[in-house]
Amino acid sequence: MSTRAQSESIGIILLTAVVVVTVGTAGSIVLADVGGEETTRADLSVEIADEGVSVAHNGGESVAFDDLRVVVRHGNETWRPPMNGSGLLDNDSNARFDAGERWVWSQPLDTSEITVVQVFDRRTGTLLAEERRYPTVESSLTPTATPNETATATVTVTSTGTPTATPAPSETATPTDTVAPTIDTSWKSQVTADRNADEVRISSLTVSDDRSLDRVEITVKQDGSTEGTRTITSGVSGTTWSASSPVVVSLKNVKNKQYTVSVTVYDAAGNSATQTTTVQGTK
Known part of the structure; x- marks a missing residue:
């Protein structure tokens, strides 16, 4: 084989390698741009109690406290308590909400009002958790009158009393959405x-x-x-x-x-x- 033939073969091999690398790089860029909107994959849960609200991180991504927004609506009042490490039961001082941690906010919440709690990631616009508690409405029944024990047998036999209808239990009212956006x-x-x-x-x-x-x-x-x-x-x-x-x-x-x-x-x-x-x- 001549020296010139070897040079042409080497040139063809190098050119093929350049094309493969270029196509691979372009494909990586295109694939990197393909995808949906960014979301936060964190499993958070909310608990509403008479003395306040707690948020638990059950697993998934760690979220920076600066990105978290808590909105508490109670009756006609709305609070946005700052979510930071001071509210953690076990504060590790890393400025992030990690799996296994629980954050607590103390505020008396009357059970006679509708309470709605939402937790957002402001960076991605993701609703991470939502919980609501409705007031309890007790139903009441009108008691049936007890027969008069002093009535005589004659009166009982000859009377034609009209049966008294038993009142139906009152239904629990369906809460009306009055919470403003x-x-x-x-x-x-x-x-x-x-x-x-x-x-x-x-x-x-x-x-x-x-x-x-x-x-x-x-x-x-x-x-x-x-x-x-x-x-x-x-x-x-x-x-x-x-x-x-x-x-x-x-x-x-x-x-x-x-x-x-x-x-x-x-x-x-x-x-x-x-x-x-x-x-x-x-x-």
């Missing part, structure tokens, strides 16, 4: 204007509800006059919803004045919550 206070708004569009952009918008969300409405006003509105229904369902990108509301003509931006969220039962902020126009 919530809006995460971390959302921001900015009014911008350029040659192509006048608009307000709302970022980091997250809403949640104890049962089911229905829609989100955004209103932009300037000096009491409505400049732009937007209603979002697509994808707004379940117990939590986060905007995957800034929400844009088109405006007519931005002026260098203050604008009032209102965000209102509705749940399936008609309950609502609103947050409002002001922002300065840039034109």
